[in-house]
Each structure stands twice: as structure tokens, then as C-alpha cells.
Amino acid sequence: MKIEQIYTGCLAQGAYYIVSENEAAIVDPLREIQPYLDRLEKDGVTLKYIFETHFHADFVSGHVDLAKSTGASIVYGPTSETNFEVIVAKDEQIFNIGKIKIKVLHTPGHTLESCTYLVIDENGKNTAIFSGDTLFLGDVGRPDLAQKIGSITREDLAGMLYESLETKIKPLADEVVVYPAHGAGSACGKNMQKETVDTLGNQKKTNYALNQPNKESFIKEVLDGLTAPPKYFGMNVAMNKGGYESFETVLNKGKNPISVEDFEMVAQETNAVILDTRSAADFYKGFVPNAINIGLKGDFAPWVGSMLVDVKHPILLISDENTEEEVITRLSRVGFDNVIGYLKGSFEAWKNSGKEVDKVNRISAEDFENQYKDNSIVIDVRKESEYEAAHVNEAFSKPLSNISEWIYTINSEDKFFIHCAGGYRSMIAASILQSRGIRNFAEIEGGFNKIKETSIPKSNFVCQSKTL
Known part of the structure; x- marks a missing residue:
């Protein structure tokens, strides 16, 4: 038996590839399936099952394309309903793969259909669990992401999650290995550890959610401090329930080079979002007016999902040359399938053509220190937890994830400074502000990481009444 974790850092997502004898299974596959097909061919095995732990909210699974390409059956937990053919498994149903067995443990709570897959090895021993979003390392899945179902509340789901953990997961042996669907950085949890594999015994000791004295305490602790989901x-x-266009179709449509001469016209005719995926260090020096910067080298896909919102809206790309396929692939992982082309020759071609170029007023932390006054307006776009740990005195906490709400509170006549931790998020914010006609600010290079090195007064005191 072989179990391989295929971890994708930019999504903090773990898919799993299991082989026994001449048969294989894949758990929670990503959208692009070619890497899985390559593994199957290399190992000379047949994919028998595609196991889904639940209907994922943070990425689009590759289950539909993978089933079409291999003939494998898609398996979902009890109560699942889809627009394509699947096996809706029963609680404790057994699936055979070579000499091993996969046992379905229905573990509702994160969602109603959520399940955990228990691996039983050749000797009949419980070996590992693919816990999906039921159990993370250091945390459990959020009970507030499931689509609204009748009168079921998030408190109800948290209570179900408690029962699932108490009756299905915790009774398993300490040596059972836990393979979760996500790690630190995912929006599906709030307290995940940086490790991606652990033993259940260690989780019983270290995971706060597994150490609550009763259901009421569990519900309170699990729901406390949750931010709004993207x-x-x-x-x-x-998309995961209803199906989607094949990844190859999406890729081929997006790999459409558009000349400088036609790019502006296409943008106007389609009302497309111009997405510039170059680094913040390159973007601020010059960019196509109204472009939104979300750098590819960062938490790219989740931030695209949070900032652009509508997965069906047309997108035009400006990216470093030869990265177009990677950008389209990452966008498709979170359901943004409507890339209609990219700027041929990237921004250099635009600049060399003599077209209008915009810039961001980026300053160093040292310049910020020289310009800073007691009454300066400072906007901190980090998460609230980062802000509460330490921030510039009297700075406004305005998380980037909420920019669509707080952007309307900006006074277009007041000069202000904006920063995040290192410059990635603040450049996203800067590009959005300028696309809305707000230009009276300076973005701080290096963010709070560099501001900490200055003499600018800092605090961890939060003034709850402070508003722009």
C-alpha cells in the first residue's frame, strides 16, 4: 500500500493518492488532472474510485474530469445530491482497493454530507483517516460554510460536528495517521498547525477542539472568532455539485494572446477585469490604468476569489511572459474560468507602445517615518488578529477582505498611508483604490515588517470606536 499526499501550498490543500496492488484511489483532487493521470500511468494502475470528503467551497475539484478520463466512480458521503453520476455512500460502507479497504465514516458538521475515509490495511488494521474538513491539525472545519439548509443553524452544525468527532473519530486508535484536506493558511479553519500530517493521538493532546469538556463549550469555542467567509x-x-467546463477547454480559451492595439478595445467591449499578476515590486512602477494587481507569487487564488467575487466575469490577464498557463490554472482551481485572453508581450509591450501608464505612490518605511505626524491617517489592511497584536498608533484597522465595504468611507480629499505586513496585500488595495479614482495615498513598501524597525509609535491597544 502507498499513500501519497499531494499538497498545494497556494491553496493550503491536500489531495491524496492511494495505491494497492493494481488499483488506485484519489481523495479530493484538484481541478487540473494531468498530474494524477501521469502518476497512474507511471505506476501502471487503474483508478477505481475518486473519494470526495464533502462539497468543497474553497476550490473546484477535478472529480468530474477525472471520472470522464479514467472511468473511475466518484464517491460522496450520505445525503449528497449532484447533477452527475456518483456513488452516494452509506455510513460504514466499505470500498475495496487492491488488498486494502476504505471505510466511510459519516461525520456531518462542517457540512451535512461531510465524511471521513478510514483506511484499513492488508492485515485489517485501521491505519489512517482522510479527514477532509472534519478534522484539521490543530483545528476542526468551520460549521458556518455550508449552504443554508432549512432552519439548520451554524450552532446546529457545530453540535453535529462535536458528535461526529466524539463518536466516529476520537474512538480510533492513537496511532492512526490523520491526513486533512487543508493546512495553515486556509480560510476553512482558524487555528491550523503548519504541519500537514500527524497522528490522531497527538491531535487528541494538542487540538483545542478535541479537548472541550462538553458540547456547549465545543460549540462556543469553535464558533468564536470566525471571520466572514470569502x-x-x-x-x-x-460548481462542485453541478459540474463545470473541462479544464482543457478553460485553458485553451484563456491562452489567447491579444495585441496591445486590440487589448483596450476588448477590455471595453467585454467590461472585463484587467488582472495584473506581476509582483508588487514591478506593478507599482507602471501598469495599465484600472488594472487590479494580485501577484502570482503569493496567496494568489484565494485573494482573486475574495477580491473579484463573480467567477463568471470575464478576465483579461497581464502577467510575466510564459506564466499565462500557470495563472489560468490557478484561477480555474477557484472557479474563475472566464479568462478571455492575455496581453501579448506583457506590460513591456504596452509601455513601449506609448500607451498611458499609471503608477502607485510607493514609499519606504523610512520615508513614512519622515512624513508621519501624530494626526496622520494610517490604514492597516492586515487581518484584525494581526492588527491587535501590534499596529501603528491610532491606525485604522481595515482588512483587505472587507475593502468593498470600507472603500466608501474614504474621504477623497484626505491624504493617508496604507500598509499590510509586507506589501502584497497593500498593493492589491492600492490598485483597487486607484481603479475607483482614489489616489491621495502612499503605499508603504515592506509594510509593518519594516515599520517595526522605525521610531513610529506603535501599540496593541484597540480603540473600538475609531472610524474613518
Whole structure:
């Protein structure tokens, strides 16, 4: 038996490839399936099952394409309903793969259909669990992401999750290996550890959610401190339930080079979002007016999902040359399938053509220190937890994830400074602000990481009444 974790850092997502004898199974595959097909061919095995732990909200699964390409059956947990053919498994149903067995443990709570897959090895021993979003390392899945079902509340789902963990997961032996669907950085949990594999015994000791004295305490602790989920999550769930265009179709449509002469016209005719995926260090020096910067080298796909929201809206790309395929692939992972082309020759071609170029006023932390006054307006776009740990005195906490709400509170006549931790998120914010006609600010290079090195007064005191 072989179990391989295929971890994708930019999504903090773990897919799993299992082989026994001449048969294989894949758990929670990503959208692009060629890497899985290559593994199957290399190992000379047949894919028998595609196991889905639940209807994912943070990414689009590759289950539909993979089933079409291999003939494998898609397996979902009890109560699942889809627009394509699947096996809706029963609780404790057994699936055979070579000499091993996969046992379905229905573990509702994160969602109603959520299940955990228990691996039983050749000797009949419980070896590992693919816990999906039921159990993470250091945390459990959020009970507030499931699509609204009747009168079921998030408190109800948290209670179900408690029962699932108490009756299905915790009774398993300590040596059972836990393979979760996500790790640190995912929006599907709030307290995940940086490790991606652990033993259940260690989780019983270290995971706060597994150490609550009763259901009421569990519900309170699990629901405490949850931030609003990204708006694209619901659309990803719908795609995972209803199906989608093949990845190859999406890729071929997006790999459409558009000349400088035609780019502006296409943008106007389609009302497309111009997405510039170059680094913040390159973007601020010059970019196509109204372009939104979300750098490829960062938490690219989740931020696209949070900022652009509508997965069906047309997108035009400006990216470093020869990265177009990677950009389209990453966008498709979170359901943004409507890339209609990219700027041929990237931004250099635009600049060399003499077209209008915009820039961001980026300053160093040292310049910020020289310009800073006690009454300076400073906007901190980090997460609230980062802000609460330490921030510039009297700075406004305005998380990037909420920019569509707070952007309307900006006074277009007041000069202000904007920063994040290192410059990635603040450049996203800067590009959005300028696309809305707000230009009276300076973005701080290096963010709070560099500001900490200055003499600018800092605090961890939060003034709850402070508003722009």
C-alpha cells in the first residue's frame, strides 16, 4: 500500500493518492488532472474510485474530469445530491482497493454530507483517516460554510460536528495517521498547525477542539472568532455539485494572446477585469490604468476569489511572459474560468507602445517615518488578529477582505498611508483604490515588517470606536 499526499501550498490543500496492488484511489483532487493521470500511468494502475470528503467551497475539484478520463466512480458521503453520476455512500460502507479497504465514516458538521475515509490495511488494521474538513491539525472545519439548509443553524452544525468527532473519530486508535484536506493558511479553519500530517493521538493532546469538556463549550469555542467567509465559496460549491467546463477547454480559451492595439478595445467591449499578476515590486512602477494587481507569487487564488467575487466575469490577464498557463490554472482551481485572453508581450509591450501608464505612490518605511505626524491617517489592511497584536498608533484597522465595504468611507480629499505586513496585500488595495479614482495615498513598501524597525509609535491597544 502507498499513500501519497499531494499538497498545494497556494491553496493550503491536500489531495491524496492511494495505491494497492493494481488499483488506485484519489481523495479530493484538484481541478487540473494531468498530474494524477501521469502518476497512474507511471505506476501502471487503474483508478477505481475518486473519494470526495464533502462539497468543497474553497476550490473546484477535478472529480468530474477525472471520472470522464479514467472511468473511475466518484464517491460522496450520505445525503449528497449532484447533477452527475456518483456513488452516494452509506455510513460504514466499505470500498475495496487492491488488498486494502476504505471505510466511510459519516461525520456531518462542517457540512451535512461531510465524511471521513478510514483506511484499513492488508492485515485489517485501521491505519489512517482522510479527514477532509472534519478534522484539521490543530483545528476542526468551520460549521458556518455550508449552504443554508432549512432552519439548520451554524450552532446546529457545530453540535453535529462535536458528535461526529466524539463518536466516529476520537474512538480510533492513537496511532492512526490523520491526513486533512487543508493546512495553515486556509480560510476553512482558524487555528491550523503548519504541519500537514500527524497522528490522531497527538491531535487528541494538542487540538483545542478535541479537548472541550462538553458540547456547549465545543460549540462556543469553535464558533468564536470566525471571520466572514470569502464570497466566492458558494459559487465553488455550486460548481462542485453541478459540474463545470473541462479544464482543457478553460485553458485553451484563456491562452489567447491579444495585441496591445486590440487589448483596450476588448477590455471595453467585454467590461472585463484587467488582472495584473506581476509582483508588487514591478506593478507599482507602471501598469495599465484600472488594472487590479494580485501577484502570482503569493496567496494568489484565494485573494482573486475574495477580491473579484463573480467567477463568471470575464478576465483579461497581464502577467510575466510564459506564466499565462500557470495563472489560468490557478484561477480555474477557484472557479474563475472566464479568462478571455492575455496581453501579448506583457506590460513591456504596452509601455513601449506609448500607451498611458499609471503608477502607485510607493514609499519606504523610512520615508513614512519622515512624513508621519501624530494626526496622520494610517490604514492597516492586515487581518484584525494581526492588527491587535501590534499596529501603528491610532491606525485604522481595515482588512483587505472587507475593502468593498470600507472603500466608501474614504474621504477623497484626505491624504493617508496604507500598509499590510509586507506589501502584497497593500498593493492589491492600492490598485483597487486607484481603479475607483482614489489616489491621495502612499503605499508603504515592506509594510509593518519594516515599520517595526522605525521610531513610529506603535501599540496593541484597540480603540473600538475609531472610524474613518
